[in-house]
Amino acid sequence: MGRRSDHTREELRELILEEGHRQLSEVGFARFSAREVAKGIGYSIGTIYNVFGSYSALMLALNGRTLDIWLAFLEERLAGREKDRLDAAIEAYFDFALGHRHAWTALYDFRLPAGELPSESYREKVEAITGVIVREIAAVLPADARQHALPLARSLLASVHGHCFFAINGTFAMLGEQDPVGAAKARVAEALARYG
Amino acid sequence: MGRRSDHTREELRELILEEGHRQLSEVGFARFSAREVAKGIGYSIGTIYNVFGSYSALMLALNGRTLDIWLAFLEERLAGREKDRLDAAIEAYFDFALGHRHAWTALYDFRLPAGELPSESYREKVEAITGVIVREIAAVLPADARQHALPLARSLLASVHGHCFFAINGTFAMLGEQDPVGAAKARVAEALARYG
């Protein structure tokens, strides 16, 4: 088969990302393959390479999509919430990771080959999620401590991430921890307590 | 070539682990291959399978070796230290991860296929490292708060892990965090302050 006009380049890109994310969510990073995505949309492997150029570019785009979904999920959980917004954000972190286990895990399992850098748009997505946490932390800090919101947000994100990661990869189960979410909330509360 | 007697089964196991860990540390998990290890020790791929049975069993043994080295590293850093032992442990966490980047990363990049469980000996190694932290936390807690040492240790390990992970995978760099170790120490100190 030669040139087709079933889809524009943009449609094709969207088709691949849609099917790719579906498959990634289903089989997980270790079993994910670009060839299988091509099969799934009825195109050949070569077409994936036409559109994305490489496996890492595809993975980065898929992880970008996960970040998009994650951000939307987080904002939705916070929307309209009056009290305990940070706790809600922590719960959302865990719920998203547990509910999209494979996609979430792929965010960290996939590493760019040495020398390659994440695109600007990928960085923006990561920063957008961080931005939500910065905003929520700033909101609970006393006015004279607001300048600590960004460093605190980065650090508390790391703490929550560690708890979530151990919950998902089995480390906590191995060590007998039964309430990872509660532990994460406690650590965040202690950090904030310092600023009165 | 048929049966040889160059090495006993135990020697062969050790040979494979030695070379495997060397290669894993050099090329990282994504590029690591059992075939290449076989080449490295002058045996065929079949022999690796005779000794370990599968790729996951080999990886688990290699990660077990990393945990052994990590535990020894941690204990050595703490040996003879009088003050700020927990801070020293946190520094050791980061220093080990940074100094053995590929091996440390492989501990988390490699996931057992669904259904397989880590061996008892692997669990013991993880618990041994946790045990060090439990001990150090218990030592700084007031006597009437000692029962919190284990849950606190699990949780603070997760926090420190999150910081270390973000330091190594580039998330912190992306977000402008310049002092991951300092942030981790601050979070741990705040958690302990509560029992102060």
Next chain:
DNA sequence: CAAATTAATTGAACGCCGTCCAATTTTTTA
């Protein structure tokens, strides 16, 4: 000591993978 048995080792074969690219076909341009 010789013959039979057991154990270890090999490497080709299989079906995957990411990657590349010459050939083909359609669309667009001239």
Next chain:
DNA sequence: TAAAAAATTGGACGGCGTTCAATTAATTTG
């Protein structure tokens, strides 16, 4: 309508984990 450009294919390549029949050496048995 002819020429140029763009898109799509799928075979080829070298790699991977895994399996296993064949081979060879060590060990046991008679």
